[in-house]
Amino acid sequence: MAMVLNNIEELIEKYNNAETTLKEEAQLKAYFANDNVEPHLEHYKPLFHYFSLSQKEQYTKDVPLTTKKTKLYQWISVAAVAVLMLGLVVPSFVGPSEQEKQEALLVYNQTMEALSLVSIGINEGKQQLNSLVLVSDNLNQGIEGAGRLSEFSKTTNKIFKNK
Structure with a gap:
């Protein structure tokens, strides 16, 4: 039992330093899911219980993937193209006069x-x-x-x- 306790304390230290692997975190979750948790480690039990519950949660609502297009954006793009074309075409027709x-x-x-x-x-x-x-x-x-x-x-x- 002392060997397991030392191992769990080392894993908790590594967990607090963000150095544990997924396998080691699974060992911690399994240990704190049991009723045989040492009294000085009891305050970690709700934390790992919460992680176990939150891992099982799923989002069940449908996510809409269709987008709504408004006609305003289409008209703005048409206007932008028209302005661009006028900017390119008009200067070729309307150049400087002979006097200028x-x-x-x-x-x-x-x-x-x-x-x-x-x-x-x-x-x-x-x-x-x-x-x-x-x-x-x-x-x-x-x-x-x-x-x-x-x-x-x-x-x-x-x-x-x-x-």
Whole structure:
């Protein structure tokens, strides 16, 4: 009897930790269905009795499987298709007028002319920048030459003074 009690207590511990198998749960249900339940485990008896009863319950009413269609949804889908078709067909018939096309072309040409002027100004600025770089390079060469001339002058003065 002590061996069975230890086994039941271990199963209850596993059950509380949600670690039991279906076979072990069946053993617990069978144990608590008997009248020979230990006094310190009596409070588990109603729990397992409830599980045994609820397992036998069945739903006996018929479940309706037919759906009710309303005509409103059908008309909404027809309206949606009509709007979609109008959205695709109408723009091909009703396009921009000749005057709108001429105005768009004029605006396009003016924009291209303005961008061309900006491009010319940028290219001129680039050429002036290149000229400044060339002047800067020549100035640096002149400064280097003056430095060499100064060094040459010092050296020649030393030579002539020493003689």
